[in-house]
Amino acid sequence: AQSVTQLDSQVPVFEEAPVELRCNYSSSVSVYLFWYVQYPNQGLQLLLKYLSGSTLVKGINGFEAEFNKSQTSFHLRKPSVHISDTAEYFCAVIPMDSNYQLIWGAGTKLIIKP
Amino acid sequence: GAVVSQHPSRVICKSGTSVKIECRSLDFQATTMFWYRQFPKQSLMLMATSNEGSKATYEQGVEKDKFLINHASLTLSTLTVTSAHPEDSSFYICSSARDRNYEQYFGPGTRLTVT
Numbered sequence: 001a002q003s004v005t006q007l008d009s010q011v012p013v014f015e016e017a018p019v020e021l022r023c024n025y026s027s028s029v030s031v032y033l034f035w036y037v038q039y040p041n042q043g044l045q046l047l048l049k050y051l052s053g054s055t056l057v058k059g060i061n062g063f064e065a066e067f068n069k070s071q072t073s074f075h076l077r078k079p080s081v082h083i084s085d086t087a088e089y090f091c092a093v094i095p096m097d098s099n100y101q102l103i104w105g106a107g108t109k110l111i112i113k114p
Numbered sequence: 115g116a117v118v119s120q121h122p123s124r125v126i127c128k129s130g131t132s133v134k135i136e137c138r139s140l141d142f143q144a145t146t147m148f149w150y151r152q153f154p155k156q157s158l159m160l161m162a163t164s165n166e167g168s169k170a171t172y173e174q175g176v177e178k179d180k181f182l183i184n185h186a187s188l189t190l191s192t193l194t195v196t197s198a199h200p201e202d203s204s205f206y207i208c209s210s211a212r213d214r215n216y217e218q219y220f221g222p223g224t225r226l227t228v229t
Contacts, residue, residue, distance in 0.1 A: 032216050044158075101148075104157045106157045
């Protein structure tokens with residue numbers, strides 16, 4: 001069985017400071033990895049994804065993530081956050097042998113302090 | 115591209131009535147559609163997976179007679195909550211996937227409140 005762990009339920013950070021949201025996964029098969037963002041009272045939007053190739057993936061809104069296979073991690077980073085980045089961030093994986101079914105982490109709420 | 119719409123965005127209904135939620139992929143053909151439920155401050159819980167023209171596959175613990183899913187075409191899936199009760203109040207989100215893309219495109223969600 002696969003699982004995704006987001007170690008922090010909330011991450012408070014000052015505006016213009018860097019941030020890292022952590023994500024680890026467990027799987028017996030190879031996976032595709034995703035980060036989604038959910039702004040208040042809205043649906044989910046894809047930030048970035050890793051399917052293959054370079055392990056450093058750049059996404060929208062200045063976010064990037066690095067796939068580390070040995071540590072089974074896919075941490076999300078941004079060098080300088082803005083108030084508009086306040087949202088819930090979800091890490092998810094799709095096992096390569098599945099019907100596109102996403103396995104979700106519990107989410108991390110990013111709180112930007114002015 | 116890859117826009118998914120949901121209708122309605124909010125619905126309030128009385129206990130015992132049924133509510134239908136529509137999910138449409140507006141600019142692509144979705145071979146697979148997913149229905150999720152999200153409780154406050156929690157992650158998404160997959161309810162069911164449906165492929166066009168076939169019966170939906172429900173996750174364990176999800177009552178298929180209560181949450182009826184119809185995937186009649188490659189652009190439309192519906193979720194009907196039958197005989198709704200207050201505990202069915204939740205945020206329901208659909209998503210669509212295209213072959214060989216491994217990315218799901220999410221609708222904006224439907225807030226259901228059962229009084």
